Amino acid sequence: MLIKVLRHACVLGVFLWLALQNANAQGSLGVANGRVTDPTGIAVAGADVLLTNVATAQTKQTKTNTKGYYSFPALQPNNYTVRVKMQGFKTTTSSFTLEVNQTLANDIALEVGSVETSVEVQAIAPLIQSETSATGQMITGQHASS
Numbered sequence: 001m002l003i004k005v006l007r008h009a010c011v012l013g014v015f016l017w018l019a020l021q022n023a024n025a026q027g028s029l030g031v032a033n034g035r036v037t038d039p040t041g042i043a044v045a046g047a048d049v050l051l052t053n054v055a056t057a058q059t060k061q062t063k064t065n066t067k068g069y070y071s072f073p074a075l076q077p078n079n080y081t082v083r084v085k086m087q088g089f090k091t092t093t094s095s096f097t098l099e100v101n102q103t104l105a106n107d108i109a110l111e112v113g114s115v116e117t118s119v120e121v122q123a124i125a126p127l128i129q130s131e132t133s134a135t136g137q138m139i140t141g142q143h144a145s146s
């Protein structure tokens with residue numbers, strides 16, 4: 001009888017310990033979110049947002065919604081970098097430290113990117129010389145020896 005009581009107490013203790021571990025893990029996670037805007041403050045929708053855990057090099061990726069917001073829930077406390085890319089804007093990177101059970105706002109204002117123009121010029125000699133009215137003649141080896 002005492003063995004049954006001890007067995008039940010051990011099983012109950014293990015379940016209680018697991019429940020506390022799970023609750024502790026969930027309570028320590030944080031959230032990183034923010035809004036991506038252009039230089040005038042207008043939301044940038046569809047921007048690629050890449051989150052990197054500096055310690056583990058693990059990454060998560062998302063896109064901004066129609067109002068320019070992004071969110072990365074359930075993050076372990078650590079140092080992170082966020083890289084935002086969008087066509088027509090410079091790629092922007094920011095860093096932050098996420099604390100235990102913190103919801104961190106990391107708003108990012110993008111800068112307008114430079115437009116690169118590539119001009120390729122090729123010089124080709126014209127077949128007709130249009131600058132003068134002079135005519136030329138081709139001299140072959142037979143004409144040159146006579």
